[in-house]
Amino acid sequence: MADLMRARCDAQSDVRADALSYAQNHLYYPVSAYEMDHGEGVHLYDTDGNEYLDCASGTFNLSLGYGHPEVVKAMRDQVERLVHTTSAFQTAPVNELVRRLVEVTPPNLTKVHLKVSGGSTANEGAVKMAQLATGRRDVITLFRSHHGQTMMTTTMSGESFRKAPFPHLMPGVLQVPDPYCLRCFYRQAGPDSCGMLCVERINDFLDHASSGSVACVVVEPVSGSGGNIVPPDGYLPALRALCDERGIALVFDEIQTGIGRVGRMFAAEHYGVRPDILTTAKGLGGSGAQIAAIVADERMSGLSSDHHSFTYGGNVLAAAAAATTLDVIGRPGFLENVREVGAHIMERLRALAAAHPAVVDVRGLGLMIGIEIGDDAGRPHSERAQALARRGMDHGLILRTSRYGRGNVIKIRPPLILTRAEADLLCDRLEALFAAEAAV
Known part of the structure; x- marks a missing residue:
């Protein structure tokens, strides 16, 4: 694990010089070499000021986003x-x-x-x-x-x-x-x-x-x-x-x-x-x-x-x-917005699925959405799902996958305060991610 962390740190210019030595002191290693600095709303920022739209709401627990x-x-x-x-x-x-x-x-x-x-x-x-x-x-x-x-x-x-x-x-x-x-x-x-x-x-x-x-x-x-x-x-x-x-x-x-x-x-x-x-x-x-x-x-x-x-x-x-x-x-309109924004994301993701054979299924309720990834025959393809999630960071997306990183479903669960404009930004970035994956 230390070797893996060292390789990641060497490859990432946006990690502080002391990140590796600090990570080696963890019993539970951080899985990412990225070091985060602050959050605001649906966005998280690393120590170099790069912005990421958090599609995992922290650990699916930031229902109102960062620093409501x-x-x-x-x-x-x-x-x-x-x-x-x-x-x-x-x-x-x-x-x-x-x-x-x-x-x-x-x-x-x-x-x-x-x-x-x-x-x-x-x-x-x-x-x-x-x-x-x-x-x-x-x-x-x-x-x-x-x-x-x-x-x-x-x-x-x-x-x-x-x-x-x-x-x-x-x-x-x-x-x-x-x-x-x-x-x-x-x-x-x-x-x-x-x-x-x-x-x-x-x-x-x-x-x-x-x-x-x-x-x-x-x-x-x-x-x-x-x-x-x-x-x-x-x-x-x-x-x-x-x-x-x-x-x-x-x-x-x-x-x-x-x-x-x-x-x-x-x-x-x-x-x-x-x-x-x-x-x-x-x-x-x-x-x-x-x-x-x-x-x-x-x-x-x-x-x-x-x-x-x-x-x-x-x-x-x-x-x-x-x-x-x-x-x-519980305020009027809040949950209605969750349903409407979630339905809008689902509509755009189904259009994405039609253009990318890797997407086997899109399913969800509200802002609890899953994108199932498969091989060319539609069989579960967890490695492809993990690769997409990792590359999401390059496109300004924080993504997590099912079964603790062993599964083939990418989970889309942004904070519930997500606006229609932010939903489109999320989908635009997902489209760019899948386009890049198809070009590999």
């Missing part, structure tokens, strides 16, 4: 009053955030658990809630799913490379095929004729592969790391019906889809499905505040703080940022 003035002001005002206190005490920012989360989530979700420090611990807490409420233990998740980095959520995630280094994983977790219609596990022609087989066959997994004691199904309404897979109409309602029939709790992992990313405050609203538990994080912090939450139905609310509580969960400073973020995203 209202979020910054809320944090500045709060830091002068109180940064942190034990959750034994009430504070106005935390109380306000709880109120707002109940207001914007599905109406059956009335209990908020803020003592979680990120998406991973929110999802783990949701499983604990479901296990306690149902008296059962097994967890069902999907192929290609990504639910976190703790040992439990690593086990829950549907990728073998995530689990490979660890000898002891959590028992009682089953992965089932995801609703990836383009590459259907069951080789069906399409959702109009398949009878939603990817839901129906879960019954077989429950009957023959589980312990018979299944507490919950945990699902991302649109896959995050797994390839931006958008389920067909009817999939999530059918999954809700199956869970009801089998007495299983349904958990929506909205760590990435929530807080306006799909053009609604939560994907649950878009699909018209009410989960028993919903988790949220990432974009809730607006411009980078670390905040996460579990929002649950009354029936799922028996988990006490001594079973799942983290020091920096419910941090007062982060709660102030999150409440302001919900204010901004």
Whole structure:
């Protein structure tokens, strides 16, 4: 890794002289030799002043972009009053955030658990809630799913490379095929004729592969790391019906889809499905505040703080940022703009796909969009996707790909404040990137 970093630094004139020696001190190496200096809105700037349009919103968490003035002001005002206190005490920012989360989530979700420090611990807490409420233990998740980095959520995630280094994983977790219609596990022609087989066959997994004691199904309404897979109409309602029939709790992992990313405050609203538990994080912090939450139905609310509580969960400073973020995203016209700008990008990307055989599919909701890359026969081509993402920097684009850089889908998830003009700039740069790739 040090040799790779040295080669990158030698090749990049825009890296400070001390970048290599600093990077060698990292246990977790930065994957890029670029050194960033500041951000503003949807743009990030390196130490030489070069500008990049961030199509990944940081780590998909900067829903309001870099340095949103209202979020910054809320944090500045709060830091002068109180940064942190034990959750034994009430504070106005935390109380306000709880109120707002109940207001914007599905109406059956009335209990908020803020003592979680990120998406991973929110999802783990949701499983604990479901296990306690149902008296059962097994967890069902999907192929290609990504639910976190703790040992439990690593086990829950549907990728073998995530689990490979660890000898002891959590028992009682089953992965089932995801609703990836383009590459259907069951080789069906399409959702109009398949009878939603990817839901129906879960019954077989429950009957023959589980312990018979299944507490919950945990699902991302649109896959995050797994390839931006958008389920067909009817999939999530059918999954809700199956869970009801089998007495299983349904958990929506909205760590990435929530807080306006799909053009609604939560994907649950878009699909018209009410989960028993919903988790949220990432974009809730607006411009980078670390905040996460579990929002649950009354029936799922028996988990006490001594079973799942983290020091920096419910941090007062982060709660102030999150409440302001919900204010901004909830204003008239904001989410409508997300939907309209996202639809405009999708239209331009479909035109791009028609001109470039490397683009196999374009799919998404709101500003959660994926570009699937393939070879000349349409088969997944992860190397081509990675090369395009790397070259994106030369075209002023920060791009990330699916499956932690192992997948063949380029993810387009800019901050939700993206304007129509900025959307066209993004698409213009993507067109230049693909034109350059075709010329190689």
